[in-house]
Amino acid sequence: MPGRWLRMTVDGATALASLSDDVAPKAAAAFWESLPLETSLTHTKWCGAAASFVPGASLASATELEDAVCSLYPGVLAIRPGGGEALLSYGDAECRSELGVEYANRVAQVIDGEALFARLRRMWEEGDARIRIERAERPESWKAAARLIEVEVEGTKAMYALRTDTAPRTCALLWDLLPIETTTFYSRWAGDAGIVETRPERVKDLLLGELEAPAISMYKGTLCCGPTPNWMDIYLSFGAAECRGAQGRRYITVAADVQGDPSALFDLLKRTRREGEKRVVIRRVERA
Amino acid sequence: MTRTLDLRLGDVVAAAELLEDAAPLTSKRLWDALPVEGTMHNLRYGGNATFVVDQRLADRTLPVENRVTFHVRGTLAFYPEWGELVLPYGPAQVRDPHSVAAWATVFARLTTNADALLAAAERIAHAGALRFAVTRRGS
Secondary structure (H helix, E strand, C coil), X not given: XXXXXXXXXXXXXXXXXXXXXXXXXXXXXXXXXXXXXXXXXXXXXXXEEEEEECCCHHHXXXXXXXXXXXXXXXXXXEXXXXXXXXXXXXXXXXXXXXXXXXXXXXXXXXXXXHHHHXXXXXXXXXXXXEEEEEEECCCCCCCCXXXXXXXXXXXXXXXXXXXXXXXXXXXXXXXXXXXXXXEEEECCCCEEXXXXXXXXXXXXXXXXXXXXXXXXXXXXXXXXXXECCCCEEEEEEEEEEECEECCEECXXXXXXXXXXXXXXXXXXXXXXXXXXXXXXEEEEXXXX | CCCEEEEEEXXXXXXXXXXXXXXXXXXXXXXXXXXXXXXXXXXXXXEEEEEEECHHHCCCXXXXXXXXXXXXXXXXXXXXXXXXXXXXXXXXXXXXXXXXXXXXXXXXXXXXXXXXXXXXXXXXXXXXXXXXEEEECCC
């Protein structure tokens, strides 16, 4: 369970968020020191489903790009290096500007944010709002993930929670595909991610309509699915990773998040870079 | 003779001329479809421009004419894939969730009360969406 928590309120709509100490410790610490914060919130013009505000002056010292994410998954609070702008995502969003694609540090992740997201979405219709962010107590509990899967590499295991709310069709296909017993190998193009190749019969279904939960950035600890007409690569990110191929960046679906301490699994995945492919099993976790 | 469009955004009225020579197919398609009405929002990916979508106008087969990727203040642009009319008021680009450089057709140029119309468009990002209507001059 994350250590430090925030409460975000936009015109009465409230959600808790965990501080992302683990991915961008300097920016997160500077943001924590700037709280409480109350300021004007504007819907972004360049970044998609996100609202923006100017964070406190203490963020000016957080100039380092510690995390370097472009995609902003729903509920991510990210701050550009130097603190010029904070972006709070309520859907599919990217860190962009008039210059093109850019990168930012994640400083917090909203938990169970449906009410807050609905209010942020309305800003596109209704215009500016006020946001208040303050420190909060650790919650006693929060909604448990609907489905869990287990990834095992050479006897070392970690659990992943499926994102059934934002990627229901992808998660259903992945669930039906399990167990997968094959090999994982280091991605040549995408950075710190292990790839698991699959050939599901119904993969074309995922290409009908818009790609679910689309992202370029594969946050450390995510499991992402890259459907094509004939196969689907599963990416197990264990560090800085972006979905790229020989022809450049491409979008994938963010399907699951690692739970607990995955460091042993990540060490094994990292070793595939030097040692070559390793056996992997991905299986369902059936709960009583 | 140049065809003229009457524009209304909230309470502001303005006019524009169709660029039939530069964008003949798009101009005809839009002229034939008028009036166009809808709720005008600020772009979410493209910057300082507002837009209205009329799904009747969506047509992937309609070619992009007189094309731009960077919008030009004082013009109206059309994105045929979505049936999207774009009114730029500042630096803006044709973009979508998966691309930071696409193309659109510039099909009209503002001729009357442009500054007031663009000021109203600029306020949308902060004050909220407004109704927008395009009609044929004289209709």
